[in-house]
Amino acid sequence: MDNGAGDGEALTPLHPNYVKVVRIGTALMAVPPLAVVTVWEILGLVPRGVVIVPVLALLAWMIVRLPLRRYGARGYSMSGDRLRVVRGLLWRKDTVVPFGRVQHIDVERNPIERRYGLATLVVHTAGTHNASVSLPGLGEDDALRMREAIRDKIRRDTL
Amino acid sequence: MSEARAAEAVAAEAPPLRTDPRGFVVKALTSMVRGALPAAAVLVGTSALGAVMIVAAVGAVSLVSFAIAWLKWTHLTYTTGHEDIRVEQGLLGRSARSVPYERIQDVSIEQKWLPRLFGLAEVKFETGAGGKEEISLAYLSIAEAERLREVVRERKEGAIEAAPAGMETVPDREATSQVLFAMDNRRVALFGLFEFSLIIFAVLLGAAQQLDFLFPFQPWEGDNWRWLVAGGEAQIAGIGRTAQIAALVGAVAALVLVGILTGIVRTFARDYGFRLDRTAKGFRRRRGLFNKSDVLLPVHRVQAALIRTGLLRRRFGWYGLDFVSLAQDGARTPHHAAAPFARLDELWPLVRAAGIEPPADGTVWRRPSPRPWLYDTLLHGLFFAGLGAAGAYAIDSALPLVAGAVVVVATVAANYLGWRRYRHAIGAAQIFLRQGTLAPRLMIAPQVKLQSAEIVQSPLGRWRDYATLNLGLAGGKLDLRGLRLAEARAIRGAVLDSIGAVDFSRLPG
Numbered sequence: 001m002d003n004g005a006g007d008g009e010a011l012t013p014l015h016p017n018y019v020k021v022v023r024i025g026t027a028l029m030a031v032p033p034l035a036v037v038t039v040w041e042i043l044g045l046v047p048r049g050v051v052i053v054p055v056l057a058l059l060a061w062m063i064v065r066l067p068l069r070r071y072g073a074r075g076y077s078m079s080g081d082r083l084r085v086v087r088g089l090l091w092r093k094d095t096v097v098p099f100g101r102v103q104h105i106d107v108e109r110n111p112i113e114r115r116y117g118l119a120t121l122v123v124h125t126a127g128t129h130n131a132s133v134s135l136p137g138l139g140e141d142d143a144l145r146m147r148e149a150i151r152d153k154i155r156r157d158t159l
Numbered sequence: 160m161s162e163a164r165a166a167e168a169v170a171a172e173a174p175p176l177r178t179d180p181r182g183f184v185v186k187a188l189t190s191m192v193r194g195a196l197p198a199a200a201v202l203v204g205t206s207a208l209g210a211v212m213i214v215a216a217v218g219a220v221s222l223v224s225f226a227i228a229w230l231k232w233t234h235l236t237y238t239t240g241h242e243d244i245r246v247e248q249g250l251l252g253r254s255a256r257s258v259p260y261e262r263i264q265d266v267s268i269e270q271k272w273l274p275r276l277f278g279l280a281e282v283k284f285e286t287g288a289g290g291k292e293e294i295s296l297a298y299l300s301i302a303e304a305e306r307l308r309e310v311v312r313e314r315k316e317g318a319i320e321a322a323p324a325g326m327e328t329v330p331d332r333e334a335t336s337q338v339l340f341a342m343d344n345r346r347v348a349l350f351g352l353f354e355f356s357l358i359i360f361a362v363l364l365g366a367a368q369q370l371d372f373l374f375p376f377q378p379w380e381g382d383n384w385r386w387l388v389a390g391g392e393a394q395i396a397g398i399g400r401t402a403q404i405a406a407l408v409g410a411v412a413a414l415v416l417v418g419i420l421t422g423i424v425r426t427f428a429r430d431y432g433f434r435l436d437r438t439a440k441g442f443r444r445r446r447g448l449f450n451k452s453d454v455l456l457p458v459h460r461v462q463a464a465l466i467r468t469g470l471l472r473r474r475f476g477w478y479g480l481d482f483v484s485l486a487q488d489g490a491r492t493p494h495h496a497a498a499p500f501a502r503l504d505e506l507w508p509l510v511r512a513a514g515i516e517p518p519a520d521g522t523v524w525r526r527p528s529p530r531p532w533l534y535d536t537l538l539h540g541l542f543f544a545g546l547g548a549a550g551a552y553a554i555d556s557a558l559p560l561v562a563g564a565v566v567v568v569a570t571v572a573a574n575y576l577g578w579r580r581y582r583h584a585i586g587a588a589q590i591f592l593r594q595g596t597l598a599p600r601l602m603i604a605p606q607v608k609l610q611s612a613e614i615v616q617s618p619l620g621r622w623r624d625y626a627t628l629n630l631g632l633a634g635g636k637l638d639l640r641g642l643r644l645a646e647a648r649a650i651r652g653a654v655l656d657s658i659g660a661v662d663f664s665r666l667p668g
Contacts (some may be wrong), residue, residue: 002647019181035579056607061521081659082655082659083460090617090618091615091616091618092616092621093613094613094615095611095613096613096655097610097611098611098658100657100658100659100661100662101611101658103286103287103484104257104258104259104286104294105256105378106255107254108253108254109249109252109253109254110252111252113252115254124286125611126287126485126631126633127609127610127632128631128633128635128636129611129629129630129631129635129636129637129638130610130611130629131614131631133611147257151242151243151257152198153668154242154261154262155242155259
């Protein structure tokens with residue numbers, strides 16, 4: 001499978017902690033359906049094990065295996081004047097935003113990301129398509145450094 | 160020069176600031192009004208609880224709104240740095256937004272009545288970002304708001320002063336305005352003929368539903384119609400074959416006549432006195448019979464030109480021109496109509512006036528790979544065929560199968576024609592995209608005005624080597640379908656190189 005490293009440039013992988021953050025996020029999302037299925041099982045609304053076993057198997061795959069594959073599918077590269085973000089397991093998306101078109105930049109950290117020292121970098125453009133391109137799973141310092149670099153570049157271009 | 164300015168900027172670096180403390184009171188009051196009053200109204204209305212409980216509930220809601228507003232206030236800071244304004248906020252998560260001064264197009268100070276009582280204002284920094292994202296600080300004292308506006312203005316002026324001379328000036332400085340395009344009443348009437356519309360029937364039906372009490376009978380009662388079916392049918396059957404055909408032709412003719420009349424009336428109402436001028440500030444468009452509109456579109460805001468037509472009007476040589484920009488032209492039309500009904504020779508000068516070149520004679524139009532259309536046909540065709548077969552099996556009738564077959568044939572035809580009509584050309588500085596079977600259109604976008612470039616591949620696309628290239632256009636959509644991956648990458652590389660040459664703040668007018 002094409003790992004996105006076309007165009008003759010290597011992609012930087014995300015911070016390894018991104019896998020953990022995705023796992024925790026998925027696990028939290030899995031709580032409500034799991035609770036429902038467990039209640040069904042306890043009340044005997046469905047034949048024993050017919051629903052809960054496949055659901056548990058699916059959730060286990062989503063929590064253990066899927067984040068690894070998603071991590072493998074993601075990557076970015078920041079060369080002289082552009083940021084490239086690659087993502088997507090089934091639908092591969094390979095986005096390039098030139099710094100010269102960045103309107104403003106966000107660095108976001110949700111509680112889980114903070115716990116693991118990660119941050120999400122979001123660049124906003126004036127385009128209707130891809131108005132904001134977000135790059136999760138960066139180390140906090142990396143995200144801030146990238147923000148400074150993009151901002152400096154904008155500054156230098158307009159001076 | 161730039162070092163001196165940088166030194167001055169370092170000196171001006173301010174520590175992180177909080178918004179005005181009174182702002183938190185205003186916010187708490189606003190959210191309280193929004194939360195507690197309706198709650199109280201509901202409680203009083205249902206009289207489920209005693210007066211004491213109501214007061215306690217309202218008090219609790221108010222307390223919570225105050226606590227939340229307090230926490231939010233303590234966790235929001237802003238900094239006016241050397242290069243940007245930064246806003247940091249968030250209680251559990253943290254979000255830090257950085258807006259470079261160069262990108263701020265306008266600073267607006269907004270005062271609603273409640274903040275105004277406290278002498279406060281909301282400051283909004285407009286950047287022209289494509290999404291609905293905007294940066295605002297609520298609430299600041301009027302003095303602080305003015306100071307921020309000054310800071311932004313100074314920084315921006317500093318940047319512009321340092322810019323190479325000649326880049327900011329508009330090429331032609333004619334103060335007088337010049338008519339670029341106008342439609343007389345004959346043209347509007349002719350345009351109306353092509354704007355055939357049966358919307359009047361929808362309106363009449365809606366009106367009938369609203370005003371049924373005015374009718375001498377109850378139109379929605381089946382019994383009132385049964386007499387027509389029972390007696391009327393015999394009556395209609397009795398009038399003879401010739402008369403039946405005549406009645407049918409008459410009904411269709413009436414329908415067509417009403418449709419054409421509606422089109423003409425609607426077109427006159429919208430486009431009466433249509434006139435497009437080129438003024439020193441940009442394109443000025445006036446039109447309308449009852450609602451007159453007068454819109455100004457600065458030339459540098461035009462992101463792309465869109466020429467569109469219909470099957471019938473193309474046969475008679477009529478086209479329309481829209482300018483794509485971030486400014487919306489009414490709620491239903493996303494683009495700015497520059498010349499809704501004109502000959503191609505009339506349109507090209509307008510396109511050129513917007514700084515866009517028409518396709519040259521030697522332009523190489525490239526056909527896309529048929530694969531995306533082929534797989535769409537297969538997937539959709541199989542789906543509808545299956546649906547028809549399942550339906551036929553379920554109700555034991557061939558009808559769903561026939562309907563399914565019709566849809567499948569339509570899908571095949573639509574996809575084949577869609578592919579046949581789809582072609583693009585990559586010019587030296589522009590991208591051309593031609594598409595559409597029933598409504599053919601041609602989009603011309605200068606590469607330098609594009610904002611981003613994204614290659615998307617579906618699972619099938621990865622298997623069979625085709626991709627879509629989505630180009631970020633401010634105010635519009637520009638997707639090139641059916642490219643080979645290598646081709647998509649080559650086009651993206653070329654586009655990015657021409658984007659990289661010019662910064663957003665420096666885009667030529």
